Amino acid sequence: MSEDTEQPSRGPQLSEQVAQRLSDAIQAGEWGRGARLPTEAALGERFGISRSVVREAISMLRNGGLVTSRRGSGSFVAESPTVSLRLAIPDPGLQSVVEVLELRRPLEVEAARLAAERHTPSQLRRIRNAMVDIDEAVEAGLSGVDQDLAFHRAIAEAANNAHFTAVLDFYNRFLHHAIRVTRTNESLREAFMQQVVAEHQAILDAIAGGDADAAACAAATHLAHAEARLRQAPTDLLERVEAQRGSTSTSSTEPTGGNPR
Amino acid sequence: MSEDTEQPSRGPQLSEQVAQRLSDAIQAGEWGRGARLPTEAALGERFGISRSVVREAISMLRNGGLVTSRRGSGSFVAESPTVSLRLAIPDPGLQSVVEVLELRRPLEVEAARLAAERHTPSQLRRIRNAMVDIDEAVEAGLSGVDQDLAFHRAIAEAANNAHFTAVLDFYNRFLHHAIRVTRTNESLREAFMQQVVAEHQAILDAIAGGDADAAACAAATHLAHAEARLRQAPTDLLERVEAQRGSTSTSSTEPTGGNPR
DNA sequence: TTTAACATCTTGTCTGACAAATTTAGCGCA
DNA sequence: TGCGCTAAATTTGTCAGACAAGATGTTAAA
Structure with missing residues (x-):
């Protein structure tokens, strides 16, 4: 009954949890700027999820400007990672x-x-x-x-x-x-x-x-x-x-x- | 030689093109605020792509705050679209x-x-x-x-x-x-x-x-x-x-x- | 009419496969 | 040895099909 995978607590959005944990790991410095992060398969094994979810999570980080991906090469922590402030456009009043x-x-x-x-x-x-x-x-x-x-x-x-x-x-x-x-x-x-x-x-x-x-x-x-x-x-x-x-x-x-x- | 699908011009990122075209369609008012947009399968057929790519594209829009998705229900144009401020994280000094x-x-x-x-x-x-x-x-x-x-x-x-x-x-x-x-x-x-x-x-x-x-x-x-x-x-x-x-x-x-x- | 069970639909996740691009290893050659 | 080319291994992008989880609409029963 040994579990090497970091168990994902089941919540509303699995891919979102993974994205959050990846984001945390990056911001904690687990992988430095420009470093290549593990392959999608490896991340899937690490988190105990399928590649689809890993891809969705990475997609979120990519859209957030935290990582970039190159086909055939891998996904990398962005050289100049960005954080984003999102604001709902209110009813103009x-x-x-x-x-x-x-x-x-x-x-x-x-x-x-x-x-x-x-x-x-x-x-x-x-x-x-x-x-x-x-x-x-x-x-x-x-x-x-x-x-x-x-x-x-x-x-x-x-x-x-x-x-x-x-x-x-x-x-x-x-x-x-x-x-x-x-x-x-x-x-x-x-x-x-x-x-x-x-x-x-x-x-x-x-x-x-x-x-x-x-x-x-x-x-x-x-x-x-x-x-x-x-x-x-x-x-x-x-x-x-x-x-x-x-x-x-x-x-x-x-x-x-x-x-x- | 009839093609009902909107042919995607082959470029660097297929999912990115689709996201762009979806974004354009939304901002052009094809679907109003809060409206449900077609199912992933339908969009895949319309653009002539697989569901994976549709999901990636929608994921981008979702991260951009343009749409929201509810499992079992569908994906919807966001009620209150957002603008985002992205800022590069500087070298900590x-x-x-x-x-x-x-x-x-x-x-x-x-x-x-x-x-x-x-x-x-x-x-x-x-x-x-x-x-x-x-x-x-x-x-x-x-x-x-x-x-x-x-x-x-x-x-x-x-x-x-x-x-x-x-x-x-x-x-x-x-x-x-x-x-x-x-x-x-x-x-x-x-x-x-x-x-x-x-x-x-x-x-x-x-x-x-x-x-x-x-x-x-x-x-x-x-x-x-x-x-x-x-x-x-x-x-x-x-x-x-x-x-x-x-x-x-x-x-x-x-x-x-x-x-x- | 209201309520509960059911069928259907849609997104979320899993699995497996192939294509395309890059990286790495090997090999021949000077 | 050192260098350039080719081929194999890797890795992301895309495709296809399936099931799970949750939502919606319909129907039957009370």
């Missing part, structure tokens, strides 16, 4: 947007502070260019949402810490979705854009001058105002959200609209 | 740890602020319990890293914004690895733990008292000190990192160690 902004505020404030301290000349140039792009887009009758996000991204890049750009990029994806909904609010557009331009200018000046505290303060002010602007048209936003649900194809470069940023 | 801490600092400070304003009684209780757990772990001779991270996580939960816990959890995975490396630094342990406990207490008191600014300030102080403590043993850390590279098996629950948090 005021509440979820506010929650995202709540997270972004401290990040952007800190990014502005770091940018003031660390920016290179070329990074500063890119921030300036992004501001010009916003102007041009607005004058061309576009919403300028993309350009606005690019402006903030340029600041994050100037912080010279890849994690800031990674997280902010991540959240941009559905902030973009959400903001797009508000951009037809023509009535508020003029007043908004003046404010936005002034606030952007303040951030840029502080960064260019290397004043970290001023940059952080300017960014905080800008984001607080942005949230206030967003709250100003909640009913309109929610209506449009409801209308847009289920539409299969949304053209992504339509003109006009008030941009709360 | 002082620099990368510092970069992560740089990102965490503003997040944790803001989380502490929000927690002070929004915490429920049960959430406050969990924070208290986490502090007790740290004490017990340390007295038991453990590093208390897990418990320490749990303490910070409890604070993030009390902020009542899921994005904070999501991002912090995501980055905890690095930190856990990196911090583990430093915990054999026995000499610094006693002095560190006294500091850490005092700082934790200050955060907890501010949150319990509902003083948002005090909570933010206490958290900022704690994290600044944590980083300083981490920097205090850089050579030792780097040596250990180098030594650990490629080591096959690292027991993950060893006792003792100085915890910079």
